[in-house]
Amino acid sequence: MxxxxxxxxxxxxxxxxxxxxxxxxxxxxxxxxxxxxxxxxxxxxxxxxxxxxxxxxxxxxxxxxxxxxxxxxxxxxxxxxxxxxxxxxxxxxxxxxxxxxxxxxxxxxxxxxxxxxxxxxxxxxxxxxxxxxxxRLGPDPLADDFSLEQFRGILAAQGRAQLKGVLRDQSVIAGIGNAYSDEILHVARMSPYKPAAMDDADSAALYSAMRETLSDAVARADGVAASELKAEKKSNLRVHGRFGEPCPVCGTRIEQVIFADRTFQYCPGCQTGGRKLSDRVLDRLLK
Structure with missing residues (x-):
């Protein structure tokens, strides 16, 4: 998408x-x-x-x-x-x-x-x-006036909601989907299931990861022909769509969680303290 x-x-x-x-x-x-x-x-x-x-x-x-x-x-x-x-x-x-x-x-x-x-x-x-x-769109994460304080307010309002869902919710923050939410969380070294409400140090790290990840992707895509944009995106993703490959940062095998209509990928070594997240679909297949 x-x-x-x-x-x-x-x-x-x-x-x-x-x-x-x-x-x-x-x-x-x-x-x-x-x-x-x-x-x-x-x-x-x-x-x-x-x-x-x-x-x-x-x-x-x-x-x-x-x-x-x-x-x-x-x-x-x-x-x-x-x-x-x-x-x-x-x-x-x-x-x-x-x-x-x-x-x-x-x-x-x-x-x-x-x-x-x-x-x-x-x-x-x-x-x-x-x-x-x-x-119903939320604020644009790359807007000049989208400040760290505004971001912290958004996270606080989401409370115990999981970060993966918060980043993908277009009414909360506009423009981020399944792929770039995976990438942002990997750069921030945070679990997809981490609650949105967090301390100032973590919120600053997530804000920086979000702005840098999206800004870098925009810069790479600028001037690329429409016919080549999909390939450009895929070639520069760190964890999304990389299930089974080694993490480019720590070398840990990238894992995934499967839902009915989508999957997401993450690095246990960078994001979950080495713990593999429960995947109900895969767990049922292995029983």
Whole structure:
């Protein structure tokens, strides 16, 4: 799933390509992906794009007429730029194409979603607050005004909630998903199950790990072609997706915990004092 660094890179790339350009039309081929009906998608035709930005893990394409095309790529969505007229018709079907935006010269981009579980979402609104996921976003962890004191207040309010879930909760902190929460906790040397309420030394370490991990990932992704962003992300992850490999810091075997719809990885040597966390799915298989 694209997270803050990848969505930031996509927004920057699209902004450079689209700012000041005029929209020809928006075609939606995966109808369940479109979550709004007013204004109609035809309202985008003839609109001039004023910019593309990131809101948490959402992409926001804004126009001079006050419209916002908001896209959430979910687990398997992506943006593919087209320099010219598309080679395929883009008719509704079972393929990966979900939507196609064409500029007045025929160039533009396709929004695609792989797999059978379709979660990608598109919204055309006049006010960003009309997108439920955007309206409930927490603060951006890389914002200049996101201070250590604000972070400490967030952690204190979460109390005994586990850090892994707190970092992934978009209404608490925007933009961090499964992969980068694993990476942040590894850098901070903290268990995914550690309670959010903690002392000042630990909160300062976690704040620093969060800002540095995300800033470094944003810097690496900057200027990388959209087609290469996924590979760039994967190649630089320390623990996420590295189950069974040695930890790059201490050499301990990286372990994982499996849930119904996701897994997370961690280093027992760096994060849990050598203790392996209980994995109910794996434990049942080994019985």
């Amino acid at each position: 694209p997270e803050l660094p990848e969505v930031h890179a996509l927004a920057s790339d699209l902004d450079a390509r689209l700012r000041g350009r005029v929209i020809g039309r928006l075609q939606v081929t995966a109808f369940p992906a479109l979550k709004t009906y007013d204004p109609p998608i035809e309202a985008l035709s003839g609109e001039r794009i004023t910019g593309v930005s990131r809101q948490g893990k959402f992409l926001d394409l804004a126009t001079d007429g006050g419209l916002h095309l908001v896209m959430h790529l979910a687990r398997a969505g992506w943006i593919r730029w087209r320099a010219g007229q598309p080679k395929t018709s883009g008719r509704p079907g079972s393929g990966p194409l979900a939507a196609r935006l064409a500029l007045d010269d025929g160039s533009g981009f396709d929004v695609t979603e792989a797999g059978t579980k379709k979660s990608l979402a598109l919204y055309l609104v006049r006010d960003l607050g009309d997108v439920p996921g955007v309206a």
